[in-house]
Amino acid sequence: MRSVYMQSLAYVDANRIYSRIMELGEIGRTKQSGVQRLALSKEDKEAQILVTKWMEEAGLTVSHDHFGNLIGRKEGEKPHLPIVMIGSHIDSVRNGGKFDGIIGVLGGIEIAQFIYSNNISHAHTLEVIAFCEEEGSQFNDGLFGSRGMVGKATEEDFQKKNDQQVTRFDALKNFGSEIDPARYKESVRKEEEIKIYLEMHIEQGPYLDVNSHPVGIVNGIAGLSWYTIMIEGTPGHAGTVPMNLRNDPMIGAAKVIQEINEICSSQPDQQTVGTVGIIQAFPGGSNIIPNAVQFSLDLRDINLTRKNRIFAEIEERLQAICQENGLSYTIKTNIELDPVACSEEIIDVFTSIGKKLDMDIPIMVSGAGHDAMLMSEITDIGMIFVRCKKGISHQPEESATKEDIAMGTEIMLQAVLQYI
Known part of the structure; x- marks a missing residue:
């Protein structure tokens, strides 16, 4: 041998x-x-x-x-x-x-x-x-x-x-x-x-x-975390509800996604990354104000303390945006790895x-x-x-x-x- x-x-x-x-x-x-x-x-x-x-x-x-x-x-x-x-x-x-x-x-x-x-x-x-x-x-x-x-x-x-x-x-x-x-x-x-x-x-x-x-x-x-975020609002007809009377969850989702990008991009050593890879509107239609929008969030960082802090910042902004726009939200954690x-x-x-x-x-x-x-x-x-x-x-x-x-x-x- x-x-x-x-x-x-x-x-x-x-x-x-x-x-x-x-x-x-x-x-x-x-x-x-x-x-x-x-x-x-x-x-x-x-x-x-x-x-x-x-x-x-x-x-x-x-x-x-x-x-x-x-x-x-x-x-x-x-x-x-x-x-x-x-x-x-x-x-x-x-x-x-x-x-x-x-x-x-x-x-x-x-x-x-x-x-x-x-x-x-x-x-x-x-x-x-x-x-x-x-x-x-x-x-x-x-x-x-x-x-x-x-x-x-x-x-x-x-x-x-x-x-x-x-x-x-x-x-x-x-x-x-x-x-x-x-x-x-x-x-x-x-x-x-x-x-x-x-x-x-x-x-x-x-x-x-x-x-x-x-x-x-x-x-x-x-470490990585996968979340599903659901924002709910008031459905309506795209042609009959005035813009100033809408509680549109798509607008809320767009603002939150922008916040995710800005929060993660602002970290000084660029070790934090946040990604939205899936977005769905319900019921889904070009002439419908959706009653809900669901999107994924993939959040990663080698530093667990920082990752948790950043997620808290994201949720804080999510809560504020929903309050400002007459919306509600839920967050489901799909996977959490340190x-x-x-x-x-x-x-x-x-x-x-x-x-x-x-x-x-x-x-x-x-x-x-x-x-x-x-x-x-x-x-x-x-x-x-x-x-x-x-x-x-x-x-x-x-x-x-x-x-x-x-x-x-x-x-x-x-x-x-x-x-x-």
Whole structure:
């Protein structure tokens, strides 16, 4: 058997990883050459069949847990020891890109392939995970598979409905014969089960590209909150109600959205971001003053105290605008995740590997949420970012080079070899 830690590099098959990314990108391909592969859809099923094939070729035994997570597992020589886990996701946003999440799963399979092909002994069991519904594009809450794995999924999560009014419970039940959402508690992992969790992901921002770095080391992930805000007013006919007698919730919503932008933009270090991505009028009609307007708010910051303060400012302005315009409002919290820190030890390991490659790898914060955020509840986490062109993500134009993805995978491989 070969020794676990390998001093030299260049073990990753860059062409194989990249060709698999392109092949997977054909499943759910849109007219704009993007990818639309929503969790638990027929496209997701087709993609999982293909990923299962690649996992098996890498010597992994493949199964689903009851949250719909796809798990490839290679047993260690000492199965009682905690697991070394690599993961990300293969579901997409609507009309998204080919690389988001995908490189973490396929990079993990490449690492397993190297260990298997070279008959490398390892004490710890290795798992490669494709988490279910990281994006939240199907049931609008996100990070479901990792939330479930760490024990944070609720009965309400399983009863959420998609646009076709199918519950997540039924979608899971119909997705695979191994999946029984009624038994989901059996799939919750305990803290002592997992040694570390590693994730590789495209940056989804411009820092690495602007500064000509192929990869970065993540030291923390910004906290995020997803809210649904409903503003209610008085409905009416668009042609008969004078402007000065209206209680129009659309006007209120427009003013609040502008306030969100101004409050978040005014923060001095630009670490706070607020986004309204969905807006709906009820009942909805070009000649109707709506009786209600509902919109989403995605609020993120690496500093929890500041994030909470900013949300309080937003709600204060929301309340004032509603009072000024004869409106009322409600706020529903869909998901609330605190900022998390990556393991200092794993950061040091990544940095040391970078030095062997004669690379000065930058340390950076992730503004996007990842499954690693949830996994930090039960284990130490580490993340590698890979440069993406112009920082574009969640779009068909999303792009990363074969060489950069291979570099990120090399660093992940070397870290895994130290831990297994």
